[in-house]
Amino acid sequence: MLPSSLFWQRKDTAGSEHVLADTADGLYARGTALAVDPIPYTCRYELRTDPEWVTGFFDVAVEGAGWSRSVRLDLAAGRWRVTTAERGSLDSVLSSAGHAGAGLPGTEDPDLLYGAFDVDLGGSPLTNTLPIRRLGLHRAAADGTAHRLSVAWVLLPSLEVVQADQIYTALGEGRVRFASETFSADLSIDEDGFVVDYPGLAARAGDPHLQSAG
Template sequence: MPLPSVLFWERKDVPGAEHALLDARDGLYAHGTVLAAAPVPFTCRYEARTGPDGATVRVDVRAEGAGWARGVRLELASGRWRVTASEQGDLDAALVATGHASAGLPGCADPDLLFGAFDVDLGGSPLFNSLPIRRLGLESATDGVSHRLSVAFVLVPSLEVVQADQIYTPLGDNRVRFASETFSADLTCDGDGFVVDYPGLARRVTAAS
């Protein structure tokens, strides 16, 4: 069945874009495509679902480029994450050939480290930054009250899954400060909590723009 809404972001850090189709009427269901030219040219396709409370319950991701393809699935079952991964070809060879370090293996060596994560973050995707913002209602929350979250972070293009601590702080006027251990950016959202502008990474565009 065709999905009723579409979001499109233009990447600012590298040549690329993200296109997402979604239905936000009962939780969130989305499938989308991320294109990026670095660290190697790749396409990343994802499917994500949250429950009515906004907590993520399933994410499927597949990334592919010249000579390689990887996949990872995260499913929440009885409060714990089940992670399955697949790999074809040689991503490391493609990375080393362009002067980059080799990648980690897809998936997660110890999914128990993800216990307590209610959100999944896909590297380079403004849609996935929108998930905790919407779950906590931060686009309209009290200014200055920070929320420290444990997330399942999917690195791209390796699709290695690691636990990460992230902090989201509402600033008022549909702005939310996103911070990790070494990074901070003030995100601008629309009234539904979807990221419009992620400084240095991506900005949403429409047909009118």
């Protein structure tokens, strides 16, 4: 039993994400994400960080009609180990729905992820909290300092893992700017660093604060 619950409603497509979490010693979380774009899928994941909020492992599985994939990422001594599995053909399902094919799950060269301390699950507001907490941006003053970092970006629904450069900047008053090379959004966060509103992507549903079961 995990003590806290968060729920987001997607804005960009029909979908949602529900996470059960424990922040007593870093983050341990189990989540389920649903979406219909580009095809309907269900994603389930388990995530653990160390006390400094550096990702230790991320185990994620996604499935749809006639296919399933899974990826596990483990970080030790600065290097990532990537384990994958696949059943059915996601490419065939995407093709029949008029979409381009997907990349293979995982990555052919985990060394490309060297220097990344965070995972970023596509479409998931939960994983934005990892660098926010690791860098202490939820308590940082708005001094204009831009933190450029490398992340292991896990794409949905393919579970392809790619290296991505991202920039996080504390804006103060419960806001953090997230940016990539081609995108920027000012995230509203709660006092614990969890996303309340991600413009264009998702917003927390129900109680605007992290919900606890006592």
